[in-house]
Amino acid sequence: MFDFLTRFPPALVIPPGRYGAAGAGVIATRIEGLEIASLAAAPDRIEELRGRCRADFGLDLPAGPRRAAGEDVEFIGVGPGRWLALGGEGLEERLRSRLSPAAAICDQSDGLILFDLTGPRLRDTLAKGLAIDIDPSVFRPGDAATTAVALIGVTFWLLDEKPTFRFAVPRSYAPAFSRFLVASAAEFGCVVS
Amino acid sequence: MRIPCPYCGWRDAQEFAYLGDATVERPDPAAADAPARFHDYVYLRENPAGPHSELWRHSAGCRQWLAVRRDTTTHEIIAAEFVRGRGARR
Amino acid sequence: MSRLRQGGLIDRSRPLSFSFDGRSLAGFAGDTLASALIANDVALVGRSFKYHRPRGIFSAGSEEPNALVELGAGARREPNTRATTVELYDGLIAASQNRWPSLAFDLFAINALLSPLLGAGFYYKTFMWPAKAWEKIYEPAIRRAAGLGRASLEPDPDAYEKAHAFCDVLVIGAGPAGLMAARASARAGARVILADEDFLLGGRLNAERCEVDGEAGSAFAANAVAELASLPNVRVFSRTTVFGVYDSGIYGALERVGDHLAEPLAYAPRQRLWRIVAKRAVLAAGATERPIVFGGNDRPGVMAAQAVQTYLNRFAAMPARQIALFANNDSAWRVGLDIARAGGEVAAIIDIRRAVAPTLTEEARRLGVRILLGGQVVSTSGKRLRSIKVATEKGVERLSVDGLAISGGFSPNLHLAGHHGGRPAWKDDIAAFVPGRAPPGLLVAGAAAGRFGLAACLADGVEKGAMAARDLGFHRKPDAPPRAEDEAAAVEPFWRVGASRGAAFVDFQNDVTAKDVQIAHAEGFRAVEHLKRYTTLGMATDQGKTSNVTGLAIMAALAGRSIAETGATTFRPPYTPVAIAAFAGHHRGKDFRPTRPTPTHAWAERQGAVFVETGLWLRAQYFPRAGERDWLESVTREVKATRASVGLIDASTFGKIDLQGRDVGAFLDRVYINTFSTLPIGKVRYGIMLREDGFVMDDGTTARLGETHYLMTTTTANAAKIYQHLEFCLQKLWPELDVKLTSVTEQWAQIALAGPNARRVLRAVIDAGVDLSNDALPYMGAREATVMGGVKARLFRVSFSGELGYEIAVPARHGEALANALMEAGRGYDIAPYGVEALSVMRIEKGHVSGPELNGQTTARDLGFGRLASAKKHYIGRVMADRPALRDPARPSLAGFKPVDRVSRLRAGAHFTALGKPAAIEHDEGHMTSVAFSPSLGHWIGLGLLARGSERIGERMRACDPVRGGDVEVEICSPVFVDPDGERLRV
Numbered sequence A: 001m002f003d004f005l006t007r008f009p010p011a012l013v014i015p016p017g018r019y020g021a022a023g024a025g026v027i028a029t030r031i032e033g034l035e036i037a038s039l040a041a042a043p044d045r046i047e048e049l050r051g052r053c054r055a056d057f058g059l060d061l062p063a064g065p066r067r068a069a070g071e072d073v074e075f076i077g078v079g080p081g082r083w084l085a086l087g088g089e090g091l092e093e094r095l096r097s098r099l100s101p102a103a104a105i106c107d108q109s110d111g112l113i114l115f116d117l118t119g120p121r122l123r124d125t126l127a128k129g130l131a132i133d134i135d136p137s138v139f140r141p142g143d144a145a146t147t148a149v150a151l152i153g154v155t156f157w158l159l160d161e162k163p164t165f166r167f168a169v170p171r172s173y174a175p176a177f178s179r180f181l182v183a184s185a186a187e188f189g190c191v192v193s
Numbered sequence B: 001m002r003i004p005c006p007y008c009g010w011r012d013a014q015e016f017a018y019l020g021d022a023t024v025e026r027p028d029p030a031a032a033d034a035p036a037r038f039h040d041y042v043y044l045r046e047n048p049a050g051p052h053s054e055l056w057r058h059s060a061g062c063r064q065w066l067a068v069r070r071d072t073t074t075h076e077i078i079a080a081e082f083v084r085g086r087g088a089r090r
Numbered sequence C: 001m002s003r004l005r006q007g008g009l010i011d012r013s014r015p016l017s018f019s020f021d022g023r024s025l026a027g028f029a030g031d032t033l034a035s036a037l038i039a040n041d042v043a044l045v046g047r048s049f050k051y052h053r054p055r056g057i058f059s060a061g062s063e064e065p066n067a068l069v070e071l072g073a074g075a076r077r078e079p080n081t082r083a084t085t086v087e088l089y090d091g092l093i094a095a096s097q098n099r100w101p102s103l104a105f106d107l108f109a110i111n112a113l114l115s116p117l118l119g120a121g122f123y124y125k126t127f128m129w130p131a132k133a134w135e136k137i138y139e140p141a142i143r144r145a146a147g148l149g150r151a152s153l154e155p156d157p158d159a160y161e162k163a164h165a166f167c168d169v170l171v172i173g174a175g176p177a178g179l180m181a182a183r184a185s186a187r188a189g190a191r192v193i194l195a196d197e198d199f200l201l202g203g204r205l206n207a208e209r210c211e212v213d214g215e216a217g218s219a220f221a222a223n224a225v226a227e228l229a230s231l232p233n234v235r236v237f238s239r240t241t242v243f244g245v246y247d248s249g250i251y252g253a254l255e256r257v258g259d260h261l262a263e264p265l266a267y268a269p270r271q272r273l274w275r276i277v278a279k280r281a282v283l284a285a286g287a288t289e290r291p292i293v294f295g296g297n298d299r300p301g302v303m304a305a306q307a308v309q310t311y312l313n314r315f316a317a318m319p320a321r322q323i324a325l326f327a328n329n330d331s332a333w334r335v336g337l338d339i340a341r342a343g344g345e346v347a348a349i350i351d352i353r354r355a356v357a358p359t360l361t362e363e364a365r366r367l368g369v370r371i372l373l374g375g376q377v378v379s380t381s382g383k384r385l386r387s388i389k390v391a392t393e394k395g396v397e398r399l400s401v402d403g404l405a406i407s408g409g410f411s412p413n414l415h416l417a418g419h420h421g422g423r424p425a426w427k428d429d430i431a432a433f434v435p436g437r438a439p440p441g442l443l444v445a446g447a448a449a450g451r452f453g454l455a456a457c458l459a460d461g462v463e464k465g466a467m468a469a470r471d472l473g474f475h476r477k478p479d480a481p482p483r484a485e486d487e488a489a490a491v492e493p494f495w496r497v498g499a500s501r502g503a504a505f506v507d508f509q510n511d512v513t514a515k516d517v518q519i520a521h522a523e524g525f526r527a528v529e530h531l532k533r534y535t536t537l538g539m540a541t542d543q544g545k546t547s548n549v550t551g552l553a554i555m556a557a558l559a560g561r562s563i564a565e566t567g568a569t570t571f572r573p574p575y576t577p578v579a580i581a582a583f584a585g586h587h588r589g590k591d592f593r594p595t596r597p598t599p600t601h602a603w604a605e606r607q608g609a610v611f612v613e614t615g616l617w618l619r620a621q622y623f624p625r626a627g628e629r630d631w632l633e634s635v636t637r638e639v640k641a642t643r644a645s646v647g648l649i650d651a652s653t654f655g656k657i658d659l660q661g662r663d664v665g666a667f668l669d670r671v672y673i674n675t676f677s678t679l680p681i682g683k684v685r686y687g688i689m690l691r692e693d694g695f696v697m698d699d700g701t702t703a704r705l706g707e708t709h710y711l712m713t714t715t716t717a718n719a720a721k722i723y724q725h726l727e728f729c730l731q732k733l734w735p736e737l738d739v740k741l742t743s744v745t746e747q748w749a750q751i752a753l754a755g756p757n758a759r760r761v762l763r764a765v766i767d768a769g770v771d772l773s774n775d776a777l778p779y780m781g782a783r784e785a786t787v788m789g790g791v792k793a794r795l796f797r798v799s800f801s802g803e804l805g806y807e808i809a810v811p812a813r814h815g816e817a818l819a820n821a822l823m824e825a826g827r828g829y830d831i832a833p834y835g836v837e838a839l840s841v842m843r844i845e846k847g848h849v850s851g852p853e854l855n856g857q858t859t860a861r862d863l864g865f866g867r868l869a870s871a872k873k874h875y876i877g878r879v880m881a882d883r884p885a886l887r888d889p890a891r892p893s894l895a896g897f898k899p900v901d902r903v904s905r906l907r908a909g910a911h912f913t914a915l916g917k918p919a920a921i922e923h924d925e926g927h928m929t930s931v932a933f934s935p936s937l938g939h940w941i942g943l944g945l946l947a948r949g950s951e952r953i954g955e956r957m958r959a960c961d962p963v964r965g966g967d968v969e970v971e972i973c974s975p976v977f978v979d980p981d982g983e984r985l986r987v
């Protein structure tokens, strides 16, 4: 068992620092300052919602597990008729004023914690928890998935080819997620910033 | 086992919750013979050896209930579709 | 030293030292423990499972039945490790096992004399009577005498992990067929994973003297591996055993990441369990040589012929000085020739056949090797082999040898092909089973498919690799297979020397002899699956890799059936043993499952909370203060403080489901027994949900926040289940309803503030302009507000404790600040944080049902909610709840209980019987579900489910708890012990 797993209590998100072997095979950064909201639309309102998004945000709501990003808002498909929206301050109100009642909108800014993960050994690390194929030939920038990693329900998407993956983790699961991540990246060297 | 979710793609069965027979339909509770029909609905299930329609929920993914056609003797997954949109009644 | 002066694929520039049974020995990098022992002339390495017979090394691979050792020391001691698969490292410590006091002199060898008692079925026959003696005498004695190695009792210091991989084509085995399959698939463009259990890839190419494309087999293998490793679409896993084929193209594999090191590298796991999802797979796992059954065939020095060849060619270690060969096939002849060419002494090649290909006999004669055709080994002698007796038509002859290489032919390693139940098919021409119906997507190539020649293996590999890729749309004309020759491979089926003397072993590891098979036959256990279980043939850790086919062939002969008719036993994963730790991976100890802290966790920690796991959540159980002797004292203080003034608890763990849409009211009416469509905006209502079978599923409160907007709370335990149930109702039952569900459990921190001073405390944190008066926010009212200077909040005037109460929800990041603000505001009122214990005490005092009462066997009526159920609407569970048995007034229903002698303690789980009746099942009238020491009443109280309970107030019963010796006379009372009219809630 790795020292940091016994050193930190299981209810704590592993704090910034360098863990495991020397090097920076994986770099994890907590992202703050983005607001998050969930959108849910009834099947017969999805087209209407899509039209409004196009008109008001200039974005096509993804029909599958993908990301559509504009200047001040982005949408991630998480299920049929369901999206996560991310954006700057006042997101919920902005969405509500333009998209309600075509969609039910709920603030999730405090319910989800965002982590950006990158590094040369990131895919090897994530393979220890993700049961889906994230090979660059299969999972491309803009692709998203909602799945379980180490028994934790997450939504993640690929931002760029570096690669940078952004993970949205339910708040109460953030400690367990951080423990899985740091333990899995330890052999490659893990930097939590 | 892996199940092809129509939204998420192929996923491990571990991501899904199982509810069994998808062929039973909830009876009309106002029908005169509702008690007998509900008895069957709640307790009676086919358990065929071979292709069978089953309810699975993609709990760790898109959270949709699926009707999955599975061969119970080989675990071959023949098809999977959302139950919503199948014209379910009541 | 039996190490040859030159040759082999060991690295002589890297000597390694190791110890066996305390003896310090030397080997080289590239050795296995077995090859190093052989090079050090160690022949005796263990004692057998049942008879404690001395045993040596039999094979050179994972099929090894004999050479099981304890590896490592202290916490890393691992029993039953096959010396033939252990890669030698510097400082390796190994010990023989299953012997006492020493390997050379083992007292339990007396078991061998008892062998008539320990034969087939002895468990069932010998120790039947008296039954009592089994547990106390026989079993412990057998367990001491028989058995394998000792596991370390210390916690495993190493890390393990699981990982997932995806590919187009998985190639299992990196021998000639596997290498070619991987190359053909990869060159066609498929994503390929090549896995082999060995640390050196190449399979038999490294063990036999052969040429491929004009170069030595081992060099060809190394080049092929190098090419594969250089390709971006190929991953090569050495030290990785694919052990199982599961559904939908999932393969289980174990990678031994750190087992070839004294300790795993820092921060690396010891082992990694791979779950490989492959669209196609090629099984190229080779074949296993079978022993021949004759008296004394288990003596140290008797070895599989191919193993001798492997030690000789790959490890440059000669297993014996004078070696005889005993075989029924051509392959063993090449082993003899290899020995002679390496300068070893071949005493004789004994073949049961009278005619053998002249190419082999001529070469043997040329090398001066004696040939005994039509010969059979009938006995052996020596603790370590010293001589054998050979019977030919000329009579019996004694040969002085210290090594005997035996070969009864080859069994394709088809195990994985049978993991989906496909039965192997018998092929007479090669005297072996070949794979039958393989799992979908799995092709079998090379020796595993019964193609034993080198050229045939290479060609088959190319063909199957290309075929797998082509199936997936990777079209490329495969290259011609490399040039090689097919060796002579004739075989004549032969299993057992009939006229031999002494115990003749079929299964070395489980000590099953030919005689045991005879006994099974005589006693009617003739089907292969019966044979297996009655004799334990093939049930040891090696799963009978060297013994199964021989055992069933002997049974077939006894029964007068063909082997094809007899059939083989079922193959199941794992192919070789896998440590449980590898299946657990990261999930052990505190990481067994996720731990979910509440939003106020850090605050509770600072308050000195003792935490308790409730499901995945970590919640404050109670908050001990200096001077308090036990939890009960702390809990009692918390309850008293709350009832007398004010207390607070984090209630964030309740499930919170946001419902929006024009049909939410109608939807709630269908899932709750009571009506929610009529709930006014700004109000909260308590509701009960049933399962479709009429029993209670969950309870909770739902608030109406707007015309089309509700917020439901569920119990902590059922949050996920209820969400799933509601989704089922909406997606499957009533897709026409416009209702959108969103879980907002994680978004909101929710703190319950309770007690007569709750309003005063709340007033201090709420922003100006929010009217908290009883008129503006009455009991069961709800509203939005802001707290702490602009933090958006939701207020619910609900109470689980029975006191004036509010639940205040704020976005989770503000939860801790809210707790601090409430504590600060409550300082003048002696505010007390309380935990789930005090919460439970207060809910029992109020007669509120919880988990122990919502146990899946109670109806709404049982719990006193009969009148809540609406008769004007249809809802889930209504029809079935109306069944006569569920309406029977004699059903156990909720009641309260007090000890008649007020100092007595009550116990949850105690059963009720009438006074004077014995505590027996026929007098059982129900049970106590929840108990608490009530600080408000000063004695223990309980809730329970008692037949006609609600009608029997004032009666007395026995509450018997035989498990803990409790037998208390109790008085039946109302389940509401405190404030029965609910006046405190409404102030």
Ligand SMILES: [Zn+2]
Residues within 6 Å of the ligand: B005, B006, B007, B008, B009, B058, B061, B062, B063, B064
């Ligand atoms: Zn899905």
